[in-house]
Amino acid sequence: MNARHQKFRLNVELRQVKDxxxxxxxxxxxxxxxxxxxxxxxxxxxxxxxxxxxxxCENIDLTYVRINSDELCANIDxxxxxxxxxxxxxxxxxxxxxASSPSSPPINRFGDPSSSSTQVxxxxxxxxxxxxxxxxxxxxxxxxxxNLGLEICRTSNDELSVMRESVAEALGDLVLAVCxxxxxxxxxxxxxxxxxLTSVFDVQFSDCQPYLYKVVTSTPLNRRLQASQRxxxxxxxxxxxxxxxx
Amino acid sequence: MRVGSSSSLCSTTSSENDLRTSIGQNEDxxxxxxxxxxxxxxxLVQLVVQSRTNERYDLTCSATITDNWFNIRFxxxxxxxxxxxxxxxxxxxxxxxxxxxxxLFTKEAETLPLESWTFSFDDEKKAFEENLLFYHDLSTxxxxxxxxxxxxxxxxxxxxKQGPDxxxxxxxxxxxxxxxxxxxxxxxxxxGTVTTVHGSFNVDLKYRTRMELEQRISHDSPDSESYHQxxxxxxxxxxxxxxxxxxxxxEVISHLSSSPASVxxxxxxxxxxxxxxxxxxxxxxxxARARSRTQSTQSGNSINAESPPSEAGSxxxxxxxxxxxxxxxxxxxxxxxxxGLLNMSFTGALFPLKTLxxxxxxxxxxxxxxxxxxxxxxxxxxxxxxxxxxANTIVSDQANRQASAAASIVTSTIKDSQVFDEEKADDDLExxxxxxxxxxxxxxxxxxxxxxxxxxASPSSCPNAELGELISACRTAPPxxxxxxxxxxxxxxxxxxxxxxxxQGVFDEFVSRMKEETFDF
Numbered sequence: 001m002n003a004r005h006q007k008f009r010l011n012v013e014l015r016q017v018k019d020x021x022x023x024x025x026x027x028x029x030x031x032x033x034x035x036x037x038x039x040x041x042x043x044x045x046x047x048x049x050x051x052x053x054x055x056x057c058e059n060i061d062l063t064y065v066r067i068n069s070d071e072l073c074a075n076i077d078x079x080x081x082x083x084x085x086x087x088x089x090x091x092x093x094x095x096x097x098x099a100s101s102p103s104s105p106p107i108n109r110f111g112d113p114s115s116s117s118t119q120v121x122x123x124x125x126x127x128x129x130x131x132x133x134x135x136x137x138x139x140x141x142x143x144x145x146x147n148l149g150l151e152i153c154r155t156s157n158d159e160l161s162v163m164r165e166s167v168a169e170a171l172g173d174l175v176l177a178v179c180x181x182x183x184x185x186x187x188x189x190x191x192x193x194x195x196x197l198t199s200v201f202d203v204q205f206s207d208c209q210p211y212l213y214k215v216v217t218s219t220p221l222n223r224r225l226q227a228s229q230r231x232x233x234x235x236x237x238x239x240x241x242x243x244x245x246x
Numbered sequence: 247m248r249v250g251s252s253s254s255l256c257s258t259t260s261s262e263n264d265l266r267t268s269i270g271q272n273e274d275x276x277x278x279x280x281x282x283x284x285x286x287x288x289x290l291v292q293l294v295v296q297s298r299t300n301e302r303y304d305l306t307c308s309a310t311i312t313d314n315w316f317n318i319r320f321x322x323x324x325x326x327x328x329x330x331x332x333x334x335x336x337x338x339x340x341x342x343x344x345x346x347x348x349x350l351f352t353k354e355a356e357t358l359p360l361e362s363w364t365f366s367f368d369d370e371k372k373a374f375e376e377n378l379l380f381y382h383d384l385s386t387x388x389x390x391x392x393x394x395x396x397x398x399x400x401x402x403x404x405x406x407k408q409g410p411d412x413x414x415x416x417x418x419x420x421x422x423x424x425x426x427x428x429x430x431x432x433x434x435x436x437x438g439t440v441t442t443v444h445g446s447f448n449v450d451l452k453y454r455t456r457m458e459l460e461q462r463i464s465h466d467s468p469d470s471e472s473y474h475q476x477x478x479x480x481x482x483x484x485x486x487x488x489x490x491x492x493x494x495x496x497e498v499i500s501h502l503s504s505s506p507a508s509v510x511x512x513x514x515x516x517x518x519x520x521x522x523x524x525x526x527x528x529x530x531x532x533x534a535r536a537r538s539r540t541q542s543t544q545s546g547n548s549i550n551a552e553s554p555p556s557e558a559g560s561x562x563x564x565x566x567x568x569x570x571x572x573x574x575x576x577x578x579x580x581x582x583x584x585x586g587l588l589n590m591s592f593t594g595a596l597f598p599l600k601t602l603x604x605x606x607x608x609x610x611x612x613x614x615x616x617x618x619x620x621x622x623x624x625x626x627x628x629x630x631x632x633x634x635x636x637a638n639t640i641v642s643d644q645a646n647r648q649a650s651a652a653a654s655i656v657t658s659t660i661k662d663s664q665v666f667d668e669e670k671a672d673d674d675l676e677x678x679x680x681x682x683x684x685x686x687x688x689x690x691x692x693x694x695x696x697x698x699x700x701x702x703a704s705p706s707s708c709p710n711a712e713l714g715e716l717i718s719a720c721r722t723a724p725p726x727x728x729x730x731x732x733x734x735x736x737x738x739x740x741x742x743x744x745x746x747x748x749x750q751g752v753f754d755e756f757v758s759r760m761k762e763e764t765f766d767f
Contacts, residue, residue: 027393031386035317036309049314051305052392061402065393069307172397176435176451179390183438183449188379207307 003142009149019057021080024148026066027175031182033210039194062168071205079215090220123147123216129199284337285315295326297395298415316385333419338367345424349416360400361453362424369445387438398453428454
C-alpha cells in the first residue's frame with residue numbers, strides 16, 4: 001500500500017524545538033484520534049467523547065489544542081523530550097552552521113540538499129497491521145506519513161524574542177496547512193470490528209484511541225548511531241535469512 | 247398468461263418496493279444531512295467563539311460519555327446559543343452558506359474586521375458513493391476548526407490582550423457568504439471538505455494579516471460615511487469604519503463584564519498597550535486627536551448597524567476635520583445581546599457624532615482637565631437633561647454641557663408636539679451656540695425624531711409632560727428624615743391589640759357556634 005507523504009519545514013531556535021515538535025505531533029494526533037471504543041457486538045460499537053485542552057508554548061507566541069488525555073500526552077512528551085535531547089546533544093557535539101536568518105523562518109517542502117545548517121527531522125507515521133501467512137508475523141504498513149524538517153540555529157535572547165513571533169506565524173501556517181491536508185476526501189482505514197481493533201487503533205490508552213502511530217526522528221546523533229550499527233544489522237539479516245529461507 | 251402476468255406483477259411490485267426503499271433511504275440520508283449540518287454549524291460557532299474568549303479551554307476525554315455530537319465534549323455558552331437562534335433560521339444544506347465574522351472593537355468605538363469563517367454546502371460536488379465515515383469526517387473537521395481558530399493572527403495577537411481599556415472582539419453570524427473587507431493581504435484557507443452523495447460541506451477561513459487601519463477621507467461628498475479625516479502627512483493611520491458593519495454585534499463572552507458602551511465611557515486613555523508585537527506595529531490607533539468623553543461615549547454607543555460607512559482608503563486632504571454625517575445612521579439591533587445595557591433611545595437611533603476641529607479638540611482637552619473637579623457638582627443637576635442615548639456613567643462637566651446641547655436638539659425637533667419653556671430652551675441654545683457654533687449647525691441637521699424617555703422634560707420647560715413632572719417631582723422630593731407621629735401610631739397599635747385580645751373570646755365562640763350549626767345542617 002502506498003502511504004501519503006506530507007513534508008514540512010520550519011526554522012527554529014534550539015529552545016523552540018520542544019514547542020514546535022509538541023505542537024506538530026499533538027496537532028496531528030488531534031485529528032487522528034477517536035473516542036474509546038465500546039463494543040456491544042462484533043460490529044456494533046459506541047465511541048466515547050474526546051476533550052480538548054489549550055496549551056501555551058513556552059518559547060513561541062502560540063497556543064494550540066491537543067487531546068486532553070494524560071496518558072497520550074505523557075507518551076508524546078516522552079518522544080518529544082527524547083527528540084530534544086538528541087538534538088541538543090547533536091548540536092553540542094557538532095555546532096550548526098548558520099545558514100538562514102532567524103527572522104525569516106520559511107515553511108516549505110523538503111528538498112534543499114545544499115543547506116549546510118543542522119537539519120533534523122521529526123516524523124509521525126500512522127500504521128495499520130496486516131496479517132501475513134504463517135510463519136510471518138503481522139506487518140506494519142504505514143498509510144500516512146507526516147514529516148517535519150527543522151532547521152535549528154542558536155541565537156541570543158534578543159533574537160529569540162524576535163523569533164517567538166516569526167516562528168509562531170510560520171508554525172500557525174504550518175498547522176493550517178495540516179488541517180487543509182487532513183480534511184480532504186482520501187483513504188482512511190475502515191472502522192474495524194472487535195477482533196480487528198488492535199490492527200487499526202492503539203488501545204493502550206484508557207480514555208482515547210489514536211490510530212496506530214509511530215514517532216520517527218532523524219538527528220545527526222542517531223544517524224551516526226545507525227551508521228555504526230549498520231554492519232551488525234547486516235549480519236543479523238543474513239543469519240535470519242539463512243535460518244528462515246523464503 | 248396468468249403466471250406471466252403474476253410474475254410481471256410481482257416484478258413490478260418488487261421494483262416499486264425497491265424504488266420506495268431507495269426513496270425512503272434517500273429521504274433518510276437527506277434528513278441526516280440536515281441534522282448533521284445544523285449541529286455541525288452550532289458546534290462550529292461555539293468552538294470558534296469560545297476560542298476568542300480569554301478563558302482557557304480544558305475538557306478531559308471520557309470513555310463513558312457517548313452522547314456528545316461528533317464525539318467531542320464542549321461547553322455550550324448560552325449567550326452564543328441564543329444568538330445563534332436569533333441570527334439563523336436555516337442551516338446548510340437548506341441554505342447555501344453561513345458566515346461567522348469577527349471584528350476588533352476599540353474603546354474609541356471603532357471596528358476592524360479581522361476574520362471570517364464560512365460554512366457552506368455545495369450541491370454540485372458530490373461523491374460517487376456513500377461516505378461511510380461521514381460522521382467521523384465531520385468530527386475531524388470540527389477539530390480542525392478548533393485548532394485552526396487558534397492559529398490566526400486574531401487569536402495570537404488579540405484574544406489574550408482584550409481589556410476594557412483597549413479593545414474587545416465582537417462576532418456576528420449571518421446567512422450567506424463572507425462580505426468582509428479584510429485588506430489586501432488577506433489569507434484564505436479551506437479548512438476542510440466533507441463530501442457526500444448529495445453534496446459537500448466546506449469550511450473556509452479568511453483572515454486579515456495586515457492590521458493597519460485604513461481610512462477613506464472625503465470632505466466633499468455629503469454622503470460621506472467616513473468617521474475621521476486626518477493629515478495624510480502625519481503617517482498616522484486612522485481607524486476607518488468598515489463597509490461590512492454587522493447587523494448585530496455580539497461581544498465575545500469573556501471575563502470582562504463591560505459592554506462596548508461602558509468601555510467607551512471609561513476614562514479616556516491613549517492606547518499605549520496595543521497588541522505588543524516584538525518590533526512589529528501591527529495595529530496602529532489614532533493618537534493625534536484627543537476626544538471628549540462625550541464624543542467617545544457617543545461613538546462608543548454607535549455600533550453601526552444599518553448604514554455601514556465605506557471602508558477607508560487613501561487620504562486626500564490634510565485638513566484634520568473629523569466629521570460624521572447624520573445620515574450615517576447608527577443603530578443597534580434590538581436582538582443584540584446586552585442591548586439593554588447599551589444606552590440608546592427606544593428606536594435604537596443614536597445621536598450623530600459632532601464635527602470637531604482642531605480648536606474644538608484643544609478646547610475639549612482643557613475641558614476634560616476641568617471636568618474632574620466639577621464632576622459631582624454637575625452630575626445631579628444636569629442628569630435630567632441627559633439624553634438616554636448618552637451613557638449613564640458620564641458625570642463629567644463636558645458631558646453635561648454636551649447633554650444640554652443634546653437636550654436642545656431634542657427640544658428643537660419636537661416643537662410641534664410640545665410646548666416648551668422658551669426661555670430655558672433659548673438659554674440652552676445660546677449656551678450651546680456659545681460653546682460650539684459648529685455643533686449647533688450639526689444639531690439642526692440631526693435626524694432625531696423621538697423624545698427619549700424622561701429626557702429634556704422638566705416641569706418648567708414642558709408643563710404638559712406629566713410623566714416628566716412626576717419624575718422630576720420624585721427626584722426633587724425632600725428626603726425622609728424621620729417618621730412623624732410615630733409615637734402616636736405605636737400607641738394606637740397597642741390599643742388595637744388590646745381590643746383584639748378582648749374580642750378574641752367572642753370571636754372564638756362565634757366560630758364554634760357556626761361550626762356546630764354547620765354540622766347539624
